[in-house]
Amino acid sequence: MSEGGKQQRTQQKRQQPQANLDNGQHQASQDGTANGASKRPGPQATSTPPRKKARLSGPAPAPAVSSIQEQRRLLPIAKGREALVAEIRANEVTVLLGETGSGKTTQVPQYLLEAGLAGAAGLIGITQPRRVAALSLAARVALEQGAPVGGTVGYAVRFDERCGAGTRIKYMTDGMLGRELLGDPLLSRYKVVVVDEAHERTLRTDLLLANLKRILRVRNGESGDNRNPLKVVIMSATLDAEKFSRFFSNAKIVYVKGRQHPVKIFHAVQGQTDYVDAALRTFFQIHVDQPPGDVLVFLPGQEDIESLDAAIMLFARQLPAGAPEVLVVPMFAALAGEKMGRIFGATPRGARKCILATNIAETSITIPGVRYVIDTGKAKEKRFLAGAVGGGFDTLLTRDIARANAMQRAGRAGREGPGFCYRLYTEDAFRAMAPAAEPEILRTGLAGSMLQLLCLGQDLQELELMDAPDVEAVSSALRTLFLLGALDSTRALTEMGRAMAAFPLEPPLARALLASKELGCTAEVLDIVSVLAASAPLFIDAGEQRGASVEARRKFVHPAGDHLTLLNAVHAYAAVGGGGADAKETEEKEEGVGRSARKEWARAHFVNERVLREARSIRAQLVGVCAREGLDARASVGDDADPMLLALAHGLAQNAALLMPDGTYKQVMGQAIVKIHPSSTMADKKVPAIIYNELVYTNQIYARGVSSIPKSFFASLGAFNRRAA
Numbered sequence: 001m002s003e004g005g006k007q008q009r010t011q012q013k014r015q016q017p018q019a020n021l022d023n024g025q026h027q028a029s030q031d032g033t034a035n036g037a038s039k040r041p042g043p044q045a046t047s048t049p050p051r052k053k054a055r056l057s058g059p060a061p062a063p064a065v066s067s068i069q070e071q072r073r074l075l076p077i078a079k080g081r082e083a084l085v086a087e088i089r090a091n092e093v094t095v096l097l098g099e100t101g102s103g104k105t106t107q108v109p110q111y112l113l114e115a116g117l118a119g120a121a122g123l124i125g126i127t128q129p130r131r132v133a134a135l136s137l138a139a140r141v142a143l144e145q146g147a148p149v150g151g152t153v154g155y156a157v158r159f160d161e162r163c164g165a166g167t168r169i170k171y172m173t174d175g176m177l178g179r180e181l182l183g184d185p186l187l188s189r190y191k192v193v194v195v196d197e198a199h200e201r202t203l204r205t206d207l208l209l210a211n212l213k214r215i216l217r218v219r220n221g222e223s224g225d226n227r228n229p230l231k232v233v234i235m236s237a238t239l240d241a242e243k244f245s246r247f248f249s250n251a252k253i254v255y256v257k258g259r260q261h262p263v264k265i266f267h268a269v270q271g272q273t274d275y276v277d278a279a280l281r282t283f284f285q286i287h288v289d290q291p292p293g294d295v296l297v298f299l300p301g302q303e304d305i306e307s308l309d310a311a312i313m314l315f316a317r318q319l320p321a322g323a324p325e326v327l328v329v330p331m332f333a334a335l336a337g338e339k340m341g342r343i344f345g346a347t348p349r350g351a352r353k354c355i356l357a358t359n360i361a362e363t364s365i366t367i368p369g370v371r372y373v374i375d376t377g378k379a380k381e382k383r384f385l386a387g388a389v390g391g392g393f394d395t396l397l398t399r400d401i402a403r404a405n406a407m408q409r410a411g412r413a414g415r416e417g418p419g420f421c422y423r424l425y426t427e428d429a430f431r432a433m434a435p436a437a438e439p440e441i442l443r444t445g446l447a448g449s450m451l452q453l454l455c456l457g458q459d460l461q462e463l464e465l466m467d468a469p470d471v472e473a474v475s476s477a478l479r480t481l482f483l484l485g486a487l488d489s490t491r492a493l494t495e496m497g498r499a500m501a502a503f504p505l506e507p508p509l510a511r512a513l514l515a516s517k518e519l520g521c522t523a524e525v526l527d528i529v530s531v532l533a534a535s536a537p538l539f540i541d542a543g544e545q546r547g548a549s550v551e552a553r554r555k556f557v558h559p560a561g562d563h564l565t566l567l568n569a570v571h572a573y574a575a576v577g578g579g580g581a582d583a584k585e586t587e588e589k590e591e592g593v594g595r596s597a598r599k600e601w602a603r604a605h606f607v608n609e610r611v612l613r614e615a616r617s618i619r620a621q622l623v624g625v626c627a628r629e630g631l632d633a634r635a636s637v638g639d640d641a642d643p644m645l646l647a648l649a650h651g652l653a654q655n656a657a658l659l660m661p662d663g664t665y666k667q668v669m670g671q672a673i674v675k676i677h678p679s680s681t682m683a684d685k686k687v688p689a690i691i692y693n694e695l696v697y698t699n700q701i702y703a704r705g706v707s708s709i710p711k712s713f714f715a716s717l718g719a720f721n722r723r724a725a
């Protein structure tokens with residue numbers, strides 16, 4: 001059945017509260033992550049929605065621990081503190097394996113600082129694959145240190161940094177530390193680098209590991225220079241420790257024993273065909289039958305989160321009067337700060353919070369109050385098809401998770417007291433899962449990373465990596481960089497390439513921005529790329545209200561397509577009182593009437609306001625880079641569309657397609673036949689030539705983020721001349 005058909009069917013089903021809910025039984029089992037001995041059965045599904053009075057009484061969660069310092073002392077890792085510090089002191093590289101929640105991420109950096117391993121003024125950097133983890137961990141550890149964030153403990157994530165002169169412990173994304181290599185190739189300010197959640201094997205972690213190996217060689221003395229040695233600690237709860245140890249010349253492996261609180265695991269008795277429905281049933285079984293505690297549900301993506309959110313609210317309204325309130329809180333990468341506050345903030349008395357999250361909540365973080373985890377066993381995975389028709393494109397498909405992910409998910413329960421994890425898949429399915437996710441370097445586009453490496457004088461193919469990337473993915477990245485003008489025909493980095501790398505943007509967007517210099521439209525292109533670099537689409541996919549959303553947005557629609565439509569929306573938002581070019585002015589209007597008017601405006605136009613606000617902060621940072629790179633951020637062409645489209649086309653030259661006589665579009669630099677995505681303002685238009693932000697493959701190849709360009713542009717795009725060369 002098609003995705004759309006399935007969606008429709010589930011929606012129909014969820015709109016009938018009396019639907020049969022009788023296939024959600026779970027059985028308790030033990031696996032590597034569970035050492036609880038609870039006799040409490042898993043939630044038993046009923047044949048009707050919950051009717052009986054829900055209760056939020058029962059055994060209290062773990063006894064409150066009086067002080068934060070006492071909590072620290074009770075963590076399993078605390079018992080081995082001295083021995084652990086001694087091992088790290090004695091070894092250049094330590095691989096540290098310990099159960100989820102044992103205290104690795106929050107405690108190890110503090111132990112090392114307190115033991116003097118960072119010297120008098122050196123830094124301890126702790127990398128995380130995800131920004132939300134870096135932000136929340138910095139907040140927690142700052143609290144434990146009794147100092148504000150930006151004091152002893154700070155953080156650095158893309159487009160946001162809070163560190164001061166006195167910062168000694170820095171939580172950061174793996175990508176940020178990678179960027180620091182550009183200015184400081186030996187990471188000389190760091191005495192210790194802790195690579196946390198290394199099992200995730202993100203591309204950035206892998207590149208960082210390769211660089212750390214290089215840096216160790218230089219700083220730790222093969223060349224005799226041992227004045228500023230570096231220590232590296234690799235950590236995870238679910239790691240192939242031997243592999244990491246081998247990579248670092250048989251590094252010492254240290255195990256932290258024990259976990260603070262048990263997590264009891266329940267598996268579904270039979271496989272679930274509709275995981276959103278199964279999650280809905282399981283949530284209400286918990287809500288009705290189980291003692292207090294918040295619930296964390298893992299789902300693949302935003303669409304499922306929104307669908308489950310609506311379904312839970314529908315059922316919650318049917319609970320008897322006086323039943324505990326249900327508070328649904330979505331959690332995905334694109335959330336703005338104030339929403340994060342709702343996730344991590346205290347649940348009101350008598351209510352039960354239900355956090356609906358993607359895998360951004362899977363590792364490292366502690367969400368206070370969460371006692372129950374529901375795991376659908378699914379995640380969205382981005383995969384770059386390098387050898388595909390069309391020269392490669394990203395796919396974003398829902399897939400089964402790996403065992404390591406399942407164990408990490410279970411580990412989000414049981415952090416403040418005993419926890420429970422309900423897997424919506426069978427124990428056999430769990431055992432059949434791959435042990436760990438495939439390293440990202442084997443499945444992702446490499447152009448951006450390759451450009452950064454070239455700026456460091458490194459060649460991806462010569463780097464000593466844990467797993468070497470696919471040859472086709474490497475040549476696809478090289479081709480992209482060459483067509484964008486970042487490389488010359490000898491594969492050497494050009495001035496343009498260096499300038500592109502200065503921007504924390506994917507190469508095509510950086511190229512478009514640089515092209516705006518000559519064309520005098522930097523102000524407009526900044527507006528556009530800032531939105532495209534944000535972590536979610538600007539326009540909300542309104543689902544059933546699609547008709548209404550199209551109508552509401554009609555006034556922004558630009559005949560040239562999605563990019564200028566997006567620009568119109570940014571300008572319209574600015575006119576309501578925020579989001580425009582002048583960040584300072586908008587900050588002043590942040591409070592009060594302006595703020596609520598903007599929110600209302602965004603809601604009425606089905607525009608994602610947090611994206612606009614995120615884009616505004618991205619823009620402010622890009623303006624800083626523009627100044628350094630000699631671009632005038634105020635240069636504007638007003639309403640003149642052509643210069644803006646031409647600048648964009650410089651970045652998206654590889655993403656161009658021409659109209660064929662049969663009404664389809666065919667790539668200019670590839671063989672693929674593409675369709676314009678139905679969400680595009682260009683969906684029903686037939687224009688001679690288009691550029692697009694990306695191709696996505698669902699059941700066919702769709703171009704998303706589409707603009708019409710004059711065919712005459714092709715003559716002036718360097719990429720086409722280069723292709724011919």
Ligand SMILES: Nc1ncnc2c1ncn2[C@@H]1O[C@H](COP(=O)(O)OP(=O)(O)OP(=O)(O)O)[C@@H](O)[C@H]1O
Nearest residue numbers: 100101102103104105106107140237364366368415
């Ligand atoms: N924000 C927080 N609020 C309350 N308790 C917290 C918070 N962060 C951490 N803790 C407590 O500290 C414990 C250890 O957390 P930490 O992140 O250091 O563990 P970890 O071993 O790194 O786990 P993981 O492998 O899951 O990342 C948690 O189980 C929890 O009890």
